[in-house]
Amino acid sequence: MLVVQKYGGTSVADADRIKHVAGRVLRRVHAGDQVVVVVSAMGNATDELIDLALSITENPDPRELDMLISTGEQVSIALLAMALRAMGQEAVGLTGQQAGIYTRAQYGSGRIARVDADRVKAELAAGRVPIVAGFQGATEDAEIVTLGRGGSDLSAVALAIALGADRCENCKDVTGVYTADPRLVPEARQLKDLTYEEMLELATQGSQVMHNRAVELASVYNLPILVTSSMVDAPGTLIHGESQLEERNRVRGIAHDTDVAKITVRQVPDKPGIATNIFEPLAEAGISVDTIVQNASAGKLTDLTFTLSRKDLRKAEELMPAICETVGANGFVSDGNLGKVSIVGVGIQTAHGYAARMFRALFDAGINIELISTSEIRLTCIIDAGRVPEAVRALHAAFELETAE
Amino acid sequence: MLVVQKYGGTSVADADRIKHVAGRVLRRVHAGDQVVVVVSAMGNATDELIDLALSITENPDPRELDMLISTGEQVSIALLAMALRAMGQEAVGLTGQQAGIYTRAQYGSGRIARVDADRVKAELAAGRVPIVAGFQGATEDAEIVTLGRGGSDLSAVALAIALGADRCENCKDVTGVYTADPRLVPEARQLKDLTYEEMLELATQGSQVMHNRAVELASVYNLPILVTSSMVDAPGTLIHGESQLEERNRVRGIAHDTDVAKITVRQVPDKPGIATNIFEPLAEAGISVDTIVQNASAGKLTDLTFTLSRKDLRKAEELMPAICETVGANGFVSDGNLGKVSIVGVGIQTAHGYAARMFRALFDAGINIELISTSEIRLTCIIDAGRVPEAVRALHAAFELETAE
Numbered sequence: 001m002l003v004v005q006k007y008g009g010t011s012v013a014d015a016d017r018i019k020h021v022a023g024r025v026l027r028r029v030h031a032g033d034q035v036v037v038v039v040s041a042m043g044n045a046t047d048e049l050i051d052l053a054l055s056i057t058e059n060p061d062p063r064e065l066d067m068l069i070s071t072g073e074q075v076s077i078a079l080l081a082m083a084l085r086a087m088g089q090e091a092v093g094l095t096g097q098q099a100g101i102y103t104r105a106q107y108g109s110g111r112i113a114r115v116d117a118d119r120v121k122a123e124l125a126a127g128r129v130p131i132v133a134g135f136q137g138a139t140e141d142a143e144i145v146t147l148g149r150g151g152s153d154l155s156a157v158a159l160a161i162a163l164g165a166d167r168c169e170n171c172k173d174v175t176g177v178y179t180a181d182p183r184l185v186p187e188a189r190q191l192k193d194l195t196y197e198e199m200l201e202l203a204t205q206g207s208q209v210m211h212n213r214a215v216e217l218a219s220v221y222n223l224p225i226l227v228t229s230s231m232v233d234a235p236g237t238l239i240h241g242e243s244q245l246e247e248r249n250r251v252r253g254i255a256h257d258t259d260v261a262k263i264t265v266r267q268v269p270d271k272p273g274i275a276t277n278i279f280e281p282l283a284e285a286g287i288s289v290d291t292i293v294q295n296a297s298a299g300k301l302t303d304l305t306f307t308l309s310r311k312d313l314r315k316a317e318e319l320m321p322a323i324c325e326t327v328g329a330n331g332f333v334s335d336g337n338l339g340k341v342s343i344v345g346v347g348i349q350t351a352h353g354y355a356a357r358m359f360r361a362l363f364d365a366g367i368n369i370e371l372i373s374t375s376e377i378r379l380t381c382i383i384d385a386g387r388v389p390e391a392v393r394a395l396h397a398a399f400e401l402e403t404a405e
Numbered sequence: 406m407l408v409v410q411k412y413g414g415t416s417v418a419d420a421d422r423i424k425h426v427a428g429r430v431l432r433r434v435h436a437g438d439q440v441v442v443v444v445s446a447m448g449n450a451t452d453e454l455i456d457l458a459l460s461i462t463e464n465p466d467p468r469e470l471d472m473l474i475s476t477g478e479q480v481s482i483a484l485l486a487m488a489l490r491a492m493g494q495e496a497v498g499l500t501g502q503q504a505g506i507y508t509r510a511q512y513g514s515g516r517i518a519r520v521d522a523d524r525v526k527a528e529l530a531a532g533r534v535p536i537v538a539g540f541q542g543a544t545e546d547a548e549i550v551t552l553g554r555g556g557s558d559l560s561a562v563a564l565a566i567a568l569g570a571d572r573c574e575n576c577k578d579v580t581g582v583y584t585a586d587p588r589l590v591p592e593a594r595q596l597k598d599l600t601y602e603e604m605l606e607l608a609t610q611g612s613q614v615m616h617n618r619a620v621e622l623a624s625v626y627n628l629p630i631l632v633t634s635s636m637v638d639a640p641g642t643l644i645h646g647e648s649q650l651e652e653r654n655r656v657r658g659i660a661h662d663t664d665v666a667k668i669t670v671r672q673v674p675d676k677p678g679i680a681t682n683i684f685e686p687l688a689e690a691g692i693s694v695d696t697i698v699q700n701a702s703a704g705k706l707t708d709l710t711f712t713l714s715r716k717d718l719r720k721a722e723e724l725m726p727a728i729c730e731t732v733g734a735n736g737f738v739s740d741g742n743l744g745k746v747s748i749v750g751v752g753i754q755t756a757h758g759y760a761a762r763m764f765r766a767l768f769d770a771g772i773n774i775e776l777i778s779t780s781e782i783r784l785t786c787i788i789d790a791g792r793v794p795e796a797v798r799a800l801h802a803a804f805e806l807e808t809a810e
Contacts, residue, residue: 057491068483071476078473086462
């Protein structure tokens with residue numbers, strides 16, 4: 001089997017963990033697999049480099065910031081390659097550029113334009129384990145570009161696709177994807193598998209297991225991803241495209257997020273251009289809006305509510321008076337202390353009874369629902385932030401997620 | 406004037422010093438000069454990276470070690486470029502590869518094969534200050550290779566030559582080259598200028614102002630080097646090829662070194678092949694031999710003495726019994742507690758009285774001379790390590806170096 005293994009910063013945080021990872025890679029090689037490794041920067045190395053930049057200037061040049069923080073992964077690949085060589089296994093550290101990961105010159109948020117995997121293939125053919133720096137690529141002019149946070153997941157998936165690998169393994173400090181956060185729900189159970197869509201909804205809703213861009217890319221090429229432990233030998237959770245419908249039509253997991261703020265624009269006249277006039281100024285200020293709910297009836301005044309990250313609330317509040325004036329609204333109200341809980345599963349949108357069961361479970365727990373939003377495979381309720389742990393437990397019990405599939 | 410400025414690790418050891426260096430560069434640019442900057446890794450960064458490698462394995466792979474330690478300079482160039490940009494000056498950090506410094510794949514001790522300065526010229530033409538990572542280059546296949554300790558000096562000189570720069574400025578934590586180490590001789594005076602040869606002899610004899618390979622390279626292309634302060638505005642010392650004979654024929658400075666060991670091979674039969682049989686095994690063990698003295702008379706037994714670094718003494722002592730047996734010598738004696746003092750100056754070898762004056766000064770100070778060696782422009786005496794400071798002061802006084810030239 002040809003496999004791309006990705007190890008995050010926690011898994012390579014110090015010399016002992018790097019040697020541990022080398023030992024894991026070596027066992028896979030001895031078992032007859034071809035292994036390509038993608039690594040992140042050690043522990044908090046990236047944050048420390050950013051702090052160093054901020055000690056020079058509040059507003060570091062993006063190109064130079066990429067030049068700086070890309071050194072974090074370069075350190076990791078060198079150390080892991082050394083560790084493998086010290087164990088008698090030929091290995092070679094490759095920067096993003098050397099590994100043929102090409103991007104355009106979008107410093108700090110590069111998109112992978114193409115992967116030229118010839119060098120990696122040649123190293124594999126020569127019996128060496130290629131250790132590739134995640135999170136980075138280079139332009140055709142050899143300018144170093146980073147892929148943004150979570151970019152190492154993307155490097156691993158892109159490389160696996162270019163190599164035609166059998167799968168990508170995301171080796172983490174958890175053993176897989178759970179039905180809910182085990183810190184909130186002790187009965188939470190590890191899932192054997194998930195569809196890409198389910199993984200995306202779980203990730204978006206706050207379970208940071210795998211970066212969304214990476215899951216989306218894997219989904220396009222139907223590349224299976226195994227989320228597994230970098231520490232212990234455990235089966236992991238397979239993310240793939242094969243829908244097993246008879247098992248699917250049910251809730252697979254509960255996602256949650258306690259970082260939600262809400263702004264309601266009151267008594268907005270219902271006419272064209274309102275949404276543009278509200279959301280363009282927010283977007284220009286760099287504020288991401290999540291859920292938007294508007295119950296418009298032609299010709300009447302209506303309330304429009306949207307949610308955003310708590311950290312953006314103050315900035316949004318400063319912009320709101322001008323926005324309200326532009327759209328002719330009767331002011332706004334905000335709440336910075338919200339969270340959300342979601343049930344996720346292919347088919348729940350079309351099947352009967354899931355929504356009702358969710359609302360009943362929250363009602364029985366005495367939890368008030370502020371907003372509701374839905375996707376194909378997800379149903380989300382915005383609730384009070386302090387009630388989120390309770391809500392997750394109530395939903396986990398209501399959908400009997402503790403019982404094996 | 407087009408100038409290449411090199412700043413060592415001490416000059417960029419923290420954020421404040423980096424901003425200070427940026428300010429200095431900016432003033433030069435505002436004064437109308439074209440400035441290219443070469444920087445080393447911050448403070449002890451290189452040593453810390455080496456320690457990290459040693460925490461993985463006692464014997465790190467040389468390619469991966471270069472991959473690792475080259476990140477030190479990459480951090481420096483990014484931070485210095487950020488600092489200049491924050492001051493409103495366009496600047497661009499360039500790795501050795503991006504700056505077109507090409508080497509062969511001699512990891513850890515790369516030699517510069519060629520410099521393609523097109524990118525650096527283009528950045529200058531665009532009004533940007535190129536900040537180049539010292540100590541590193543890349544092969545034609547984009548493999549990262551470091552140039553060995555002191556390699557940043559070499560990067561700066563090689564780049565200055567490729568650019569046709571007016572001079573290379575080596576900006577340090579000293580203000581220039583002195584007649585002797587000012588910590589030993591309070592009267593020591595800064596020299597206005599020196600020839601390349603004088604600088605080489607002073608450097609070899611322990612005054613680590615500028616790396617020898619860099620001075621040799623500058624000498625071949627007749628590139629003037631200004632050794633100057635990175636902290637204060639001071640005139641510095643110019644190293645160049647113009648010999649001003651009427652001023653030269655005299656002692657320019659005193660060099661010293663307190664790290665000397667000596668081995669004497671006793672009663673060696675004087676026959677062909679002896680030197681080979683003694684020095685080949687030492688060279689194979691990685692031991693560098695410095696001075697060698699042999700007073701051979703045809704057909705007789707003679708003593709052969711050589712000096713080496715103190716750190717290599719034990720290893721050499723282990724090899725000596727076998728060597729003595731091979732050459733038929735009557736054993737060996739060693740002394741690990743020696744030092745050396747040298748007088749340096751173009752013309753002193755051919756002029757009368759310098760040697761006699763040196764020996765007289767040491768004799769008057771009651772210092773015994775163990776060994777004498779000479780070059781074109783240098784006269785060195787090996788003495789007891791503990792007497793070195795006294796010897797330097799005695800020689801400084803004897804040759805009246807405290808008086809202006």
